[in-house]
Amino acid sequence: MKIYRSLSELPQDAARSVVTIGNFDGVHCGHRAVIASVQERAHALNAQSIAVTFDPHPAVLLRPDKAPKLLTPTPVNLELLAATGLDATLVLPFNEELRHWTAEHFARTVLSEALGAVEVHEGEEFRFGYDRQGGMATLMDMGRTLGFEAHPHQPVMARGGAISSSRIRALLTENLATRPQALAEARALLGRPFSVHSTPAHGRGFGTKYAVPTINIASYSGLLPANGVYVTTLRIGAGAEAKLFRGVTNAGNRPTFGEDSFAVETHLFGFEPVTLFEDTPLELTFLLRLRSEQKFDSPDALKTQIFRDVKRAQRYFALSDLLAPRP
Numbered sequence: 599m600k601i602y603r604s605l606s607e608l609p610q611d612a613a614r615s616v617v618t619i620g621n622f623d624g625v626h627c628g629h630r631a632v633i634a635s636v637q638e639r640a641h642a643l644n645a646q647s648i649a650v651t652f653d654p655h656p657a658v659l660l661r662p663d664k665a666p667k668l669l670t671p672t673p674v675n676l677e678l679l680a681a682t683g684l685d686a687t688l689v690l691p692f693n694e695e696l697r698h699w700t701a702e703h704f705a706r707t708v709l710s711e712a713l714g715a716v717e718v719h720e721g722e723e724f725r726f727g728y729d730r731q732g733g734m735a736t737l738m739d740m741g742r743t744l745g746f747e748a749h750p751h752q753p754v755m756a757r758g759g760a761i762s763s764s765r766i767r768a769l770l771t772e773n774l775a776t777r778p779q780a781l782a783e784a785r786a787l788l789g790r791p792f793s794v795h796s797t798p799a800h801g802r803g804f805g806t807k808y809a810v811p812t813i814n815i816a817s818y819s820g821l822l823p824a825n826g827v828y829v830t831t832l833r834i835g836a837g838a839e840a841k842l843f844r845g846v847t848n849a850g851n852r853p854t855f856g857e858d859s860f861a862v863e864t865h866l867f868g869f870e871p872v873t874l875f876e877d878t879p880l881e882l883t884f885l886l887r888l889r890s891e892q893k894f895d896s897p898d899a900l901k902t903q904i905f906r907d908v909k910r911a912q913r914y915f916a917l918s919d920l921l922a923p924r925p
């Protein structure tokens with residue numbers, strides 16, 4: 599997939615394009631349905647399939663105090679978009695200039711002039727342009743003048759509602775704190791288990807001394823699931839060299855050891871030594887929520903509980919192995 603980071607990077611002789619615009623955070627099942635239509639139509643019309651997205655997420659500029667933590671950091675999101683098979687993604691820097699563009703200006707400069715759009719596909723609730731003034735009706739009107747068709751898509755539903763990035767964020771944070779099954783719901787909406795991508799950090803050394811040895815992940819600006827203990831896998835490294843370990847993870851403040859100090863730490867099963875550098879890529883995947891974090895009276899009491907967590911996680915993996923389709 600080609601990635602263009604500004605309008606000026608696009609080839610001058612605009613190819614015909616079938617386009618979809620949005621943030622696509624997490625590239626969930628709703629996004630993938632719209633993207634699949636874009637690809638199908640691009641193929642039929644002998645045009646390129648392209649997504650237009652924004653960096654940073656518009657909310658960072660528009661509502662800085664309420665900007666959501668992202669399900670997927672931008673580089674990983676671009677990999678997910680590439681995996682859908684799109685020909686290209688245009689990542690427009692979302693800045694003061696762009697935020698003031700009217701819907702009409704956006705349609706004319708980006709869709710028509712820069713991309714040579716022949717069709718534009720969006721969910722029917724789609725809004726765009728300064729102050730969210732434009733919607734599907736605007737796109738249809740503009741399309742008549744500019745020579746593209748606007749195709750609204752019915753919302754893709756799952757687990758009793760329309761799929762959206764904000765719904766998935768809510769499932770993984772406030773809902774998950776009180777309803778462990780919210781993790782499975784988020785998985786159904788995403789079409790894959792939720793994971794975070796980071797690098798290793800140093801622990802305080804308490805784990806090895808008093809509880810169980812763990813790998814900590816570096817402080818992370820994206821979205822993390824609600825504090826608590828989870829069954830997880832940890833992929834260490836990238837490409838053919840990567841190693842996958844099963845384990846249990848605590849995301850929380852570790853109250854047993856005194857003052858709050860937030861960490862995400864994973865105890866790996868069947869660990870074999872691997873060299874970790876500061877920049878070794880880690881992907882931590884959250885499979886099942888086991889419990890909330892607790893303050894224990896002693897490190898020994900915590901250790902006993904962690905052994906119970908490990909047993910439950912091993913039962914989870916044994917069952918998933920049993921249910922996994924055989925080659």
Ligand SMILES: Cc1cc2nc3c(=O)[nH]c(=O)nc-3n(C[C@H](O)[C@H](O)[C@H](O)COP(=O)(O)O)c2cc1C
Binds near residue numbers: 904
């Ligand atoms: C599976 C698991 C569950 C944990 N549960 C709790 C808990 O409920 N309460 C708590 O205070 N700490 C919990 N911890 C965190 C330990 O306190 C932590 O491993 C220890 O503070 C080590 O920190 P360090 O790696 O920075 O040395 C848990 C850790 C793991 C791996």
Ligand SMILES: Nc1ncnc2c1ncn2[C@@H]1O[C@H](COP(=O)(O)OP(=O)(O)OP(=O)(O)O)[C@@H](O)[C@H]1O
Binds near residue numbers: 618632721
């Ligand atoms: N469930 C869905 N069904 C159909 N189209 C969808 C669905 N979710 C999003 N879309 C469409 O995909 C495109 C990109 O969506 P975008 O990422 O901006 O929205 P979103 O997932 O609803 O996120 P948020 O919750 O942050 O608004 C838009 O055209 C949007 O209307």
